[in-house]
Amino acid sequence: MAKQLTSRKEDYSKWYNELVIKADLAEHSAVRGCMVIKPYGFAIWEKMKAQLDKRFKATGHQNAAFPLLIPKSFFAKEAKHVEGFALESAVVTHYRLKNQGDGNIVVDPDAKLEEELIIRPTSETIIWNTYKNWIQSYRDLPILINQWANVMRWEMRTRLFLRTAEFFWQEGHTAHATKEEAMEEAKLMQKEYADFMEGYIAVPVIRGTKSESERFAGAEETFTCEGLMQDGKALQMGTSHFLGQNFAKAFDVKFQTKEGTLEHVWATSWGVSTRMMGALVMAHSDDEGLILPPKLAPIHVGMVPIYKNEEQLNQIREKFQHIGAQLSNANITFKIDDDDAKRPGFKFAEFELKGIPVRLGLGPRDMENGTIEVARRDTKEKSSQPIENIATHIEGLLKEIQTSIYKKADDFRKANTTTVSSYDELKEVVDQGGFAVANWDGSTETEDKVKEETKATIRCIPNEGGEADGDCLVSGKAGKHKVLYAKAY
RNA sequence: CGGGAUGUAGCUCAGUUCGGUUAGAGUACACGUCUGGGGGGCGUGGGGUCGGAAGUUCAAAUCUUCUCAUCCCGACCA
Numbered sequence: 351m352a353k354q355l356t357s358r359k360e361d362y363s364k365w366y367n368e369l370v371i372k373a374d375l376a377e378h379s380a381v382r383g384c385m386v387i388k389p390y391g392f393a394i395w396e397k398m399k400a401q402l403d404k405r406f407k408a409t410g411h412q413n414a415a416f417p418l419l420i421p422k423s424f425f426a427k428e429a430k431h432v433e434g435f436a437l438e439s440a441v442v443t444h445y446r447l448k449n450q451g452d453g454n455i456v457v458d459p460d461a462k463l464e465e466e467l468i469i470r471p472t473s474e475t476i477i478w479n480t481y482k483n484w485i486q487s488y489r490d491l492p493i494l495i496n497q498w499a500n501v502m503r504w505e506m507r508t509r510l511f512l513r514t515a516e517f518f519w520q521e522g523h524t525a526h527a528t529k530e531e532a533m534e535e536a537k538l539m540q541k542e543y544a545d546f547m548e549g550y551i552a553v554p555v556i557r558g559t560k561s562e563s564e565r566f567a568g569a570e571e572t573f574t575c576e577g578l579m580q581d582g583k584a585l586q587m588g589t590s591h592f593l594g595q596n597f598a599k600a601f602d603v604k605f606q607t608k609e610g611t612l613e614h615v616w617a618t619s620w621g622v623s624t625r626m627m628g629a630l631v632m633a634h635s636d637d638e639g640l641i642l643p644p645k646l647a648p649i650h651v652g653m654v655p656i657y658k659n660e661e662q663l664n665q666i667r668e669k670f671q672h673i674g675a676q677l678s679n680a681n682i683t684f685k686i687d688d689d690d691a692k693r694p695g696f697k698f699a700e701f702e703l704k705g706i707p708v709r710l711g712l713g714p715r716d717m718e719n720g721t722i723e724v725a726r727r728d729t730k731e732k733s734s735q736p737i738e739n740i741a742t743h744i745e746g747l748l749k750e751i752q753t754s755i756y757k758k759a760d761d762f763r764k765a766n767t768t769t770v771s772s773y774d775e776l777k778e779v780v781d782q783g784g785f786a787v788a789n790w791d792g793s794t795e796t797e798d799k800v801k802e803e804t805k806a807t808i809r810c811i812p813n814e815g816g817e818a819d820g821d822c823l824v825s826g827k828a829g830k831h832k833v834l835y836a837k838a839y
Numbered sequence: 840c841g842g843g844a845u846g847u848a849g850c851u852c853a854g855u856u857c858g859g860u861u862a863g864a865g866u867a868c869a870c871g872u873c874u875g876g877g878g879g880g881c882g883u884g885g886g887g888u889c890g891g892a893a894g895u896u897c898a899a900a901u902c903u904u905c906u907c908a909u910c911c912c913g914a915c916c917a
Contacts, residue, residue: 438915503916507915508909569917692878693874695875696877696878697877698876698878713875
């Protein structure tokens, strides 16, 4: 069979690309840098969405939808924002095509737009332009809105899920009367993200604050969730920004306080994207294929009948359906693969490639003994279990798998997080992959120097343990924070 | 955007240097058959105009130019 994946050890990057395609998560489209998310991949994304959406609503947010296109002039209003996105903006300049007559369709030069429109790379500007009309008084605040949308950033180098020109995400945009409240909101969303990533994607994340140079364009503070992938590179999985009054000032959004004064509104924005799909793949999977945490797996249990003739198949299928009914009662999803054109070994491999957490094998031998073969994807362990109450066994097993996957990722992260005591050691650690924890003098110069010499960046100042306890390893100056350095995606 | 590589059947690739009958293989697919506890065996069959466009030529997958896309390195990256 030609389905063998390149191993992680041989070429991690190739392994990732092949796995995303072979496991049917996504594929390249005809458009540069834009992917097609296939049904299996989208089903996982939908599970992520459902859980996040629930959390957003539980914390008081509502969904809304804003336009895909943003007038160019809006970007000019916030200086840092435009600087951050100018180089990757897709621009709409015309609104009509015309047939030249010889079958060639051309852009109609007479249909040039008065003002060009930018395909949103993020929606702060159009949203703040809208909020201006919604906010007059302190009674109109806070505004807590989220939108599920696609955005476009014309990236130079793209990779499926990790960095695509078009990607799907959610972006929360909130408006508050006080700085404290906005800050609270930004931190709350970081916590919601981190809890989701750890509890569902089963990837432990470092919660921290970005250094100035890594901050979102237009933010005063960026809170991040940093994950560590199997190749030792860090991945920014989600960010939440305290925007201060920058956008309120840029779009002149003021409100009247209880005391009658006029003040600018305080803002936050926060987002997670389909990039989390990349994290899911890179954090857990192995050379046989995906390993999905049960909480996000579209199919929990794959069932493979083993038979010699139709009579046996019918008996086994009936048994599977019976088990399936019990699983459904426990909200466990399953698939019976009774495709006669494929043999059992093929189906085993296929379920492994797709990362289905539990596989059941049932044949004449089991039928006689009243047992069933249960295989778990993450550890590849197989055991023979009594067929009675198998649903209960599986329910427990799925929980165990969820915990076990997280623990494995957490152990990996711990094993690859090193507190370093010299610049040489820092270089060594980031070079072999992983987080290097070190004191930093707080200067951009130091950060730039490390980046140039090691290709590692400051991933964040961690929320816990971010206090300096010594001098900066690079400059020798007094340490301002204790930070995590790593090479990143 | 700079450097390098690639693009031929659904997929993986040979053929391109030195243009020359109806463009090949493996795999996948369809049908038949024997099978069936880790990616099956045998047989038959369908499928591509060689990423796209223009050019050179009696003749182009093969040469030239342009263009699109993907991968790797670099720069960039909320």
